[in-house]
Amino acid sequence: MTTETRPGLQDLVQGDRVHRRVYVDPQVFEEEIRRIFKRTWLFVGHDSEVPHPGDYKTDTLLGQPIVMTRDGNGAVHVLFNRCRHRGAKVCNQPYGNSSSFSCLYHGWTYTNAGDLIAVPSRELCPADFDPGSFGLLPLPRVESYRGFVFASFAADGPTLEEHLGRVTVYLDRLIDRAPDGEVEVAKPVMYEYGGNWKFQLENFVDNIHARFTHESATHARRTLGPSMGPRYADAPITDPARTRPGNLRLLGRGHVVCDYGTERTKIPFGGYGFSGRNAEYVRLLEGRHGPERGRLLADADIHIVIYPNLLLHTQYSHYRVLKPVAVDRTIMQGYPIKLKGAPPELNDELVSAASDHVSAAGAVQIDDMEAFSRCQEGLAIESDEWVLFPYGFDGERVVDENGEVVLPQASELVQLAQHEAWREFMANE
Amino acid sequence: MVVSRDLQHEVEQFLFHEAELLENRRFEEWLELLTRDVIYWVPNIRDDSDISDEAMISYEGYDELRARTVRLRHPLNPTQKPPPRTRHFITNVSAEAGEGGELRVRCNLLVYVSKDGKVVHHPGTSEYRLREEDGSWRIASKKVYLITNDLPLTPLPIM
Structure with a gap:
């Protein structure tokens, strides 16, 4: 047995780095299924x-x-x-x-x-x-x-309420965007990538990669967007140099949120579901929730990771369900989220926007899939053992009045928080 | 109503030309085959997709397709380094007169994609509406029913 000379599972996450085996070792994958997926919700x-x-x-x-x-x-x-x-x-x-x-x-x-x-x-x-x-x-x-x-799969363990914890605050915000207070989903697109499941979780709250990975999509929007209407309206790339505590929030148990607030809604041609896009929609929300919360909900721009298999996105209204198939293969389902009670044309727009965002023939997710499979290939190299998460490691972090850890928007502490949850699950045989 | 042998030939040559443009990454010339009100639609999961009830693999008009060609040309598009190599196989072509002088065309389609040492194939059927504009046929709509549209897909080229 060579395992005695290798680090134990809980030693695979250390400080600002994660061992390559976390992504490429089939035995680690088997243990993840047993210790994480079959234990949690x-x-x-x-x-x-x-x-x-x-x-x-x-x-x-x-x-x-x-x-x-x-x-x-x-x-x-x-x-x-x-x-x-x-x-x-x-x-x-x-x-x-x-x-x-x-x-x-x-x-x-x-x-x-x-x-x-x-x-x-x-x-x-x-x-x-x-x-x-x-x-x-x-x-x-x-x-x-x-x-x-x-x-x-486990008969015992934390209740769902205990498992979700503070993430329900953000899930409520996503659901309350529906004027009737309920969302419904359209049937999903399905796609797969040749990479580890954790790449997608890391990526969903990665505020640094877009200007490299998605530059071609951003360029098309930037150059064609204003003349093409809402479908190609998108937020400008956020400034990765931003260092003050901002919109990344650690909610415990691997759940994290990126709350962009309204900063991406102020661009002239607007984004999906934002208040400027559909006056009737805003009127309905304000009628139900009052002007302040109504506007907050209409403009909500959040990415939510519910560890380990659900990712939700308000702007391109959808959620993704993650299925770990093998250490190097992951299947995803992307479900458009429709807002009950919203004007039908807004829901049609949301379904269309969600599809364009996540489909295997779409504009954005395919870039990420390429990144995931290339990481998987690169990590086959044994002599370079560690994957690094240095951005923001020494940066400021603030604990707010609700116990949420608030990070700057360009911080890899948000990925490390997922790996810390991983380490805690994996330490428990 | 079956079309004449000459028209059948013309339609087949049109489809082969379209495939050749796509295979050779002549995307801007491909755009010229489209009407301004074109709908390019790859439905999802079922064949009778309702666009408000189902996500769509593709549902693009002229502007979205133009944006797609801009993406495909961009030097930093990670999915195009190297570009996938594709071949379109087109068979079982049938054409009939549609409304307003349009042609309704149906064919079977098999697209092979080779990239990064892997080959995947996408079998299906295409339905076109072709409209004559300025003396040439143009694509007014193209709907591609993949028989694999209920499986997890890998990145899909323009079909």
Whole structure:
């Protein structure tokens, strides 16, 4: 065994650096699945994906088939999609509506709440065979927050409320942007990249990379945007030299937020969903929340990371669900977020903007995917062991009255906070 | 209503020319094949996508496509260093008269993309509306149904 001469898992994150094995070692990946993903809360879906009784969607969670259903009473379930008899997936459609699921193999039939209601030729089974104990297995824990459904593979652990902590303040802001106080999601685009899952988490709150990675997209917007209308309106690249505590916030357990405030809304041609774009929308929000909070919500420009698998974005209204497939392969789903009660044309714009932002044929995310796969390739080199996060390491950090750690906008302490959460999860066998 | 053999030939030559422009990165010339009100649409997940209910792989008008060509040309575009090499295979071409003198064209499409040592392919069907402008056919709409649009995609070129 060579492992004795290698640093332990918790030693792979040190100060301003992270060991390359964190990104490239398949054994580390296996331990991440076990110690992080199977212990904590994972985002599963939004209840607007199953709006009506009988609606369902199938998906996978850590490679395991699941089905999210809404039963006849309106309750949402997250069930393992596996016949209790011989193991076949009982539902093979991505979306649909059905009061029951019948297994293709021997006809065992379950309600959409998971109860086993039919076993053909049951008289051939032993007399004490009890269908009541062979319903579709639910995920050990399922809870939701304002329509966002989470599940955990672990029967014990922090509640969802404890897990989310202060991140709900920002999730509320995202949801309250809907004049009716609820969001709904459109069906997602899916894409994959040849890189480790953590690259996407780091990148989502990286305020330094855009002027290099996304320069071609920014150039197209800058040169064509004002004449092309809102679709190509975008914020100017923020100044990476900014060092005063600003918009990056560490919320604990790996959750982080980048709150741009209204600084990106002041540009002449505006951005998506900002107050200047749709007067009717602002009127609706102000009517519900008053002028001050109404305007704050209309202009909200935040990126939220809910560790470890959910990323939310208000400006290009969407969230991304991250699926770690292998140490060097990650699948992403990008769901446009629609604001219930907002003018339909605004929601159409948001769906379009979200698609353009995240699609594999779009304007922005593909640049990041290129960066992720190149990092993965570069980190194959064994003789250069450490990945560095020096920006802002010595910079100012302020703890605000709510206990949130506030950082300058160009700080890699925000990535290090994710790795610190990683280290804490991984230290616990 | 099937079109004449001459028109069928003309349509096929048009599609082959379009593919050649894309394969050879002659994007500005490709833009000239488009009407100003063009819609280039790659729907997502299902074939009957409703654009307000589903994210779209692509849904671009002329201005967005022009912006895309600006991005593709930019020396700092990381996805184009080196540029992917693509080949478009077009078969099963059918054409019929559409509304207002337009042609409705349908073909099967298989695009191969080679980049960074990996080859991926994107099979599907394209539906076009072609409109005659200034004596030439122009693309008024192009809708590409990928049979892989329910799978996780890797970066997609102009199809």
